Structure formats: structure tokens, C-alpha cells
Amino acid sequence: MSKTFSDRLAAAILEKRSHVVLGLDPDYSLLPPEILGTGAGPTPSAEETCEAYRRFILPLLEALREDVVAVKIQAAFFEALGWKGVELFAEAVDEAQRLGYLVIADAKRGDIGNTAEAYARAHLDVVGADALTVNPYFGTDGMEPFLRRTRTEGKGLFVLVKTSNPSSSDLQDLVLADGRLVYEAVGDLVQRWGRDSRGGRGWSAVGAVVGGTHPAQAQQLRRRLPKVPFLIPGYGAQGATASDLQGLFGADRVGAVVNSARAILYAYRTGGKPWLEAAREEAAAMRRALWEVAGRG
Amino acid sequence: MSKTFSDRLAAAILEKRSHVVLGLDPDYSLLPPEILGTGAGPTPSAEETCEAYRRFILPLLEALREDVVAVKIQAAFFEALGWKGVELFAEAVDEAQRLGYLVIADAKRGDIGNTAEAYARAHLDVVGADALTVNPYFGTDGMEPFLRRTRTEGKGLFVLVKTSNPSSSDLQDLVLADGRLVYEAVGDLVQRWGRDSRGGRGWSAVGAVVGGTHPAQAQQLRRRLPKVPFLIPGYGAQGATASDLQGLFGADRVGAVVNSARAILYAYRTGGKPWLEAAREEAAAMRRALWEVAGRG
Numbered sequence: 001m002s003k004t005f006s007d008r009l010a011a012a013i014l015e016k017r018s019h020v021v022l023g024l025d026p027d028y029s030l031l032p033p034e035i036l037g038t039g040a041g042p043t044p045s046a047e048e049t050c051e052a053y054r055r056f057i058l059p060l061l062e063a064l065r066e067d068v069v070a071v072k073i074q075a076a077f078f079e080a081l082g083w084k085g086v087e088l089f090a091e092a093v094d095e096a097q098r099l100g101y102l103v104i105a106d107a108k109r110g111d112i113g114n115t116a117e118a119y120a121r122a123h124l125d126v127v128g129a130d131a132l133t134v135n136p137y138f139g140t141d142g143m144e145p146f147l148r149r150t151r152t153e154g155k156g157l158f159v160l161v162k163t164s165n166p167s168s169s170d171l172q173d174l175v176l177a178d179g180r181l182v183y184e185a186v187g188d189l190v191q192r193w194g195r196d197s198r199g200g201r202g203w204s205a206v207g208a209v210v211g212g213t214h215p216a217q218a219q220q221l222r223r224r225l226p227k228v229p230f231l232i233p234g235y236g237a238q239g240a241t242a243s244d245l246q247g248l249f250g251a252d253r254v255g256a257v258v259n260s261a262r263a264i265l266y267a268y269r270t271g272g273k274p275w276l277e278a279a280r281e282e283a284a285a286m287r288r289a290l291w292e293v294a295g296r297g
Numbered sequence: 298m299s300k301t302f303s304d305r306l307a308a309a310i311l312e313k314r315s316h317v318v319l320g321l322d323p324d325y326s327l328l329p330p331e332i333l334g335t336g337a338g339p340t341p342s343a344e345e346t347c348e349a350y351r352r353f354i355l356p357l358l359e360a361l362r363e364d365v366v367a368v369k370i371q372a373a374f375f376e377a378l379g380w381k382g383v384e385l386f387a388e389a390v391d392e393a394q395r396l397g398y399l400v401i402a403d404a405k406r407g408d409i410g411n412t413a414e415a416y417a418r419a420h421l422d423v424v425g426a427d428a429l430t431v432n433p434y435f436g437t438d439g440m441e442p443f444l445r446r447t448r449t450e451g452k453g454l455f456v457l458v459k460t461s462n463p464s465s466s467d468l469q470d471l472v473l474a475d476g477r478l479v480y481e482a483v484g485d486l487v488q489r490w491g492r493d494s495r496g497g498r499g500w501s502a503v504g505a506v507v508g509g510t511h512p513a514q515a516q517q518l519r520r521r522l523p524k525v526p527f528l529i530p531g532y533g534a535q536g537a538t539a540s541d542l543q544g545l546f547g548a549d550r551v552g553a554v555v556n557s558a559r560a561i562l563y564a565y566r567t568g569g570k571p572w573l574e575a576a577r578e579e580a581a582a583m584r585r586a587l588w589e590v591a592g593r594g
Contacts, residue, residue, distance in 0.1 A: 025412070076408060076415035082423050083384035090379065110432060111373060111405055112462040115322070118373035126379050135407060135432050138460055139467030163435055165409040170436030174482055177472040182479060185471055 002154030005131060006207075006229060007199035009070070009156065010254035012102055018069045019249070019290040020283055021104065021231065022060075023261025024092065025074045026053045030266045032275035046081045050088050057092050060265070061099050063276050067283040071096040072231075072259050073129075075107040090127045102130045104231070108160065110135035110142055117145035124155050131156030133209060133231070136186050143193055150197040150205035157206045159190045162221065164211030164234035183217075184224060191225050201252055202227045209233065210248075212240030212258065222248050222255075230256040235286070236263025242289035249294035258290055299451030302428060303504075303526060304496035306367070306453065307551035309399055315366045316546070316587040317580055318401065318528065319357075320558025321389065322371045323350045327563045329572035343378045347385050354389050357562070358396050360573050364580040368393040369528075369556050370426075372404040387424045399427045401528070405457065407432035407439055414442035421452050428453030430506060430528070433483050440490055447494040447502035454503045456487045459518065461508030461531035480514075481521060488522050498549055499524045506530065507545075509537030509555065519545050519552075527553040532583070533560030539586035546591035555587055 013019060028049050029042075035056045044052065061071070073096070078089035096103045105127060109119040116138070123132045124146075134146055136159050149155040162172055162183040172183040180188070187208060194204025204227055210218045212234035222230070230248055234240045235258045248256045260282075267282040268275035310316060325346050326339075332353045341349065358368070370393070375386035393400045402424060406416040413435070420429045421443075431443055433456050446452040459469055459480040469480040477485070484505060491501025501524055507515045509531035519527070527545055531537045532555045545553045557579075564579040565572035 027411075074412060074415075076406070076412045076419065079383075079419035080415040080423060082387065082419075083380045086376075086383045087380035108406070108408055108432075109373075112460065114324075115371060115373045118371075118377040122373065122376035122379075126377060135405075135434055137432055137434055137457055137468060138462055139464030139469070141462050141464035142460075143464075160434055163409065163439075165435055165438050167436030167438035167440075170486060171434060171479075171483060172436070174479070175474040177474050177476075179474075182468075182471070186468060189467060 004197055004199035005150060005154055005156030005205040006201065006203035008130070008154065009102060009229065009257070010199065010201055010203065010252070012069045013254045013257070016066065016069050017291050018067055018287045019257050019294060020068045020287045021070045021072050021257045021259040022064055022068045022264055022283065023072045023074065023106075023233070023259045024057060025261040025265065026056060026077050028052060030262070030269070031056055032268050034275060046084050049081055050084050053088060058095060059276055060279060061096055061101070063280050064283050065099055065101070067280070067287040068101065070102040070104055070257060072104040072106045074261070075105060093127050093129055097128070097130070104131045104133065104158065105129035106133045108133045108135050110138050112138055113141050113144065116142045120145040120149055124149050124153070131158060133158045133160065135160050136189060140189070140193070147193055147197070147206065155205070158209050158231040159186070159193070159206065161187045161190060161208040162210050162214055162217055164213045164238055168211065184221070187221055187225050187228070191228055194228060198227065201254065203229050203255060207231055212244055213238055215240070215244040218245070219247055231259065232256055233259045236260040242293045245290070246293050246296055253294045260286055301494055301496035302447060302451055302453030302502040303498065303500035305427070305451065306399060306526065306554070307496065307498055307500065307549070309366045310551045310554070313363065313366050314588050315364055315584045316554050316591060317365045317584045318367045318369050318554045318556040319361060319365045319561055319580065320369045320371065320530070320556045321354060322558040322562065323353060323374050325349060327559070327566070328353055329565050331572060343381050346378055347381050350385060355392060356573055357576060358393055358398070360577050361580050362396055362398070364577070364584040365398065367399040367401055367554060369401040369403045371558070372402060390424050390426055394425070394427070401428045401430065401455065402426035403430045405430045405432050407435050409435055410438050410441065413439045417442040417446055421446050421450070428455060430455045430457065432457050433486060437486070437490070444490055444494070444503065452502070455506050455528040456483070456490070456503065458484045458487060458505040459507050459511055459514055461510045461535055465508065481518070484518055484522050484525070488525055491525060495524065498551065500526050500552060504528055509541055510535055512537070512541040515542070516544055528556065529553055530556045533557040539590045542587070543590050543593055550591045557583055
């Protein structure tokens with residue numbers, strides 16, 4: 001049996017002293033002019049967009065190795081380019097792993113059993129990501145193909161619990177008859193789903209997506225789910241700050257990682273520095289701020 | 298503005314006198330021996346699998362035109378083959394539309410706003426499916442990119458409400474403090490999301506996925522959501538029969554379509570007939586049974 005995902009994640013966090021997850025959400029309209037080159041139009045073909053993304057992603061991955069512990073690659077932005085984009089998605093996963101990052105395929109898949117098996121195969125076996133984001137709506141039998149890979153192949157999952165967007169309250173914050181909120185009930189399921197994939201420190205390989213934009217709810221979830229690792233989106237461009245996240249990392253500092261996409265990727269737009277230097281500075285500042293907050297317990 | 302999806306669906310149902318949705322869930326291990334050819338091994342490459350799927354899907358689409366109103370193509374089984382599978386997925390959508398089918402991309406996507414926009418672009422614009430299955434967990438702002446295309450581009454959605462799998466109860470059947478079940482609350486959201494995309498008969502372009510394996514709950518949902526079209530999985534191989542579905546189609550017969558995958562695709566395995574003939578007979582029998590039940594109101 002492989003090392004569990006939570007042990008792999010903990011080792012990487014402590015080695016790099018970083019909780020920073022780079023969100024690869026490429027957006028053609030925001031790419032640095034140096035990447036686009038001369039003659040780039042506002043409506044590039046899928047091939048041209050893929051080529052530009054490639055020129056953007058590969059140097060970025062090279063440059064951020066010391067400050068970023070994992071890369072979360074957003075499947076949607078690659079799917080929107082057709083099969084060429086899907087090919088690039090797999091290439092980006094390979095390249096990131098070659099450079100020593102853990103890779104989270106951010107695909108938010110979920111379905112019934114045999115279909116979920118195909119999604120698990122697609123993202124965890126064929127593309128070969130280290131972890132995958134999963135939607136819990138189908139319940140336990142739809143989770144099982146993903147869970148099996150946490151137990152036997154060292155893979156990780158981050159299940160949507162409380163998402164960072166304003167309308168997350170529509171469904172996730174509804175109050176149940178037993179007093180729990182829907183997202184708390186989902187959190188309880190996530191905790192159950194992770195029982196059989198705990199690592200040496202007790203953290204499960206089945207984590208939760210918990211938006212940093214809802215700090216009070218995140219703190220409550222941490223108390224409720226003491227050994228479920230959190231993947232926290234919403235940092236930076238979406239508004240969460242390091243101090244909002246104090247207490248979410250656990251006593252051993254390895255219970256949460258924090259995603260930032262636009263604030264790192266497109267840092268050049270606010271700082272007036274060359275794009276790669278701007279991205280590196282932003283990631284380094286985020287690393288230091290989170291490391292400090294995580295150390296406060 | 299394009300014709301609304303519900304009007305397009307109603308016209309197709311009444312013209313073909315069919316409520317049958319063919320679920321394209323290709324499974325290499327179940328393909329007819331004639332398709333695999335000599336020398337086919339149990340562990341084909343992605344290319345070999347794609348070629349076999351192509352030889353299976355294209356004649357099937359040609360053969361079932363009279364009995365099948367729409368094709369629901371399951372993204373997972375194509376994604377599991379890597380980018381070559383994603384290329385074939387788009388090719389199957391094109392071919393099905395060329396043959397006059399409505400196409401439902403069964404991808405169950407869902408995310409926050411700008412990411413949901415990329416998924417909507419991927420499946421409804423680039424691949425160009427007529428409709429898409431969507432997961433409601435993110436709430437209204439995550440739905441908006443999909444909803445916009447129902448209002449302005451004649452596209453349709455089927456939102457997961459009550460799924461056909463046994464564990465759907467884990468989350469979907471939880472009881473809320475106001476007495477509703479979670480899936481009923483999701484159904485109420487779906488009804489709201491469909492207010493601005495109604496067709497001439499009053500049916501919304503935003504439909505609901507309602508498993509045929511839960512007949513009593515489906516009947517209650519029909520009363521609760523009188524003008525939300527249903528996409529009903531679970532027929533055939535999963536156990537639902539035509540009589541379980543009586544009352545779900547609405548007085549004008551066009552309020553529901555019913556998916557069957559394995560029972561049609563692999564009908565040759567039980568009937569002893571050539572595979573294409575067996576599939577056609579199964580689809581025709583299903584069409585007649587549903588048409589008769591839908592006529593009972």
C-alpha cells in the first residue's frame with residue numbers, strides 16, 4: 001500500500017514550510033503581454049490559446065517550486081478549449097508532478113457508482129493527479145470509487161462542504177430538523193468517508209473544501225471535523241486574509257492548505273513588475289503569512 | 298432569440314411519439330463481439346477503445362432514429378480515455394445532432410461563477426450539446442452561466458434533484474427544519490431557476506433529474522414542480538418500469554423523458570439476436586410502453 005495522501009501532504013508542507021496551493025485558472029484575457037507576443041488577437045483559436053497557456057504555465061511552475069506546495073488545476077478552463085485543452089491539462093499535471101508539486105485535479109466530479117468509477121479512473125489513474133475535488137450530492141455509493149483509491153493508492157480527495165461563493169447559502173446553509181446545517185451534515189459524511197484512510201498523524205485522506213470567505217463557519221467546521229484536512233479557496237482575489245484562517249491548520253500545522261489563483265497568476269497587473277517576478281513575490285508573501293498564522297496553532 | 302429548449306423537446310417528442318433517451322454509456326467489456334473484431338484483447342489501448350466505441354456508436358445512432366428522441370452522452374466514459382476520448386465525445390454529439398437527435402451532455406458539472414462559465418462554454422458552446430446535466434450544490438450564482446444560455450440560446454438544463462442510486466438518501470433525503478426534504482428544496486430552487494425560460498406550453502428549459510427508481514417521490518415531485526420537465530434515469534437495467542412512471546409526463550405528454558443505457562446498448566446479451574437488431578427492438582418496445590403510459594395522463 002502506498003503512503004496515504006495526508007502523510008504525503010504533511011511531508012510536503014513541512015519540507016517547503018508552505019501551505020500555498022497555486023490555483024491554475026488560466027484566463028487568456030489576463031495573460032501578460034509578454035506571453036501573448038505580437039499579433040495576438042482578442043479571439044484566438046483553441047490552438048493559439050493552448051500555446052499561450054503553455055508558455056504561461058511552464059515557467060510559472062518552474063519559478064514557484066520553493067513557495068508552493070501543491071498545484072490545483074482547474075479542469076473547466078481546459079475543457080473549454082476542447083480536446084486540445086484536455087491534452088494540455090494532462091501535460092500540466094505531469095509537468096507539475098515532475099517538478100515536485102502535489103497536484104489536485106479541480107474537476108468537482110460526482111456521479112453514481114459505475115460512472116463515478118470512470119471519473120476516478122480519468123482523473124486519478126489516467127491523468128494521474130494526486131488528489132481530486134469531488135461533489136457529494138450522490139452520497140456514499142457514488143463516493144466509493146474515489147474512496148477506494150484513498151485506501152489503496154495513496155490518493156486524496158477534497159469534497160465540497162462549504163464553498164466560497166455567495167450563493168453557497170442557497171443549499172449548503174439550509175437548517176435540518178436535527179439542528180445541523182446541510183454543509184455540517186455533509187461534513188459529517190466526509191468525516192465518515194475518511195475513517196479508513198488516515199495517515200500517521202491521524203489526518204484523513206478525505207478532505208473538505210471550506211471557503212476562506214466564511215471564517216466563522218470554517219472555524220466551527222474545524223472543531224466539528226478535527227482530523228479532516230481543509231482545502232481553502234477564497235484567499236486573495238476572493239477576499240480572505242491569512243488572519244481569517246488562524247486555527248484551521250491544527251496543532252501540527254498540516255491540517256489545511258490554501259488556494260490562490262488570480263492574485264498570484266496575474267500579480268503583474270497590480271505591481272508593475274515583470275510577470276514571473278510578481279507571481280513569485282506574491283506566492284512568497286502568501287507562504288510567509290500562512291506559515292506564521294499556522295504556527296500560532 | 299432561439300426557440301426554448303422545452304419547445305424543441307416537446308416538438309421532438311410529439312413528432313417521434315417517443316420519450317426514449319438513449320444513454321450512451323459505452324463499456325468496452327460489454328461491446329458485441331462483432332464490434333471488437335478478431336485479436337481484440339481485454340486491455341485495449343485508448344486508441345483501440347475509441348475505435349471500438351466509434352464502430353459501436355455510429356451504427357447505433359443510425360439505427361435508433363425513429364424510436365429515440367434524445368441521446369444522453371455520458372462524459373465520464375469518454376474522459377476515462379484521455380483527450381482522445383474527449384475528441385470522440387464531441388464527435389458523437391455532432392453525429393447525433395446531424396441525425397436529428399437532441400443531445401444531452403451528461404457531465405453533471407457545477408462550480409462557482411467564472412468556472413461555471415467555462416463549463417457552460419465547454420459543453421453548450423464548444424461541444425454544442427442541446428442540454429447539460431448540472432449539479433446544484435453551489436447554488437444560484439454557480440447556476441447563472443448555465444441559466445443565461447437557457448434564456449438566450451435555446452439550451453436546456455437538467456439539474457440533479459433526486460438521483461437514482463441507493464445512497465441518494467444520504468444527503469438528498471435529509472429532513473429540513475421547515476419540513477421539506479433536501480431534494481424538495483433543491484426542486485424548489487430548480488423551479489425558480491426556470492422561471493425565465495418557459496416555452497409556449499409553460500414548461501421550463503430548466504429540468505430536473507428524478508430517478509425512476511423512487512416512484513412515490515417522483516410523483517410527489519411532479520405535483521410540487523408542475524412545469525419542470527423531468528429527465529428520468531433508472532429505467533430498465535436499474536429497475537424502473539413504464540407503469541412506475543405514470544403521471545410524470547403531464548397532461549400534454551411532454552413533461553418527461555426517460556433514459557435507458559445498458560438495457561438498450563447491450564440488449565444482444567439477453568436476446569440472442571444480432572446486436573443492432575436487439576438494440577432496436579428494445580428501444581422500440583420502450584418507446585411503445587412509455588407512449589402508452591404517457592397517454593394515460
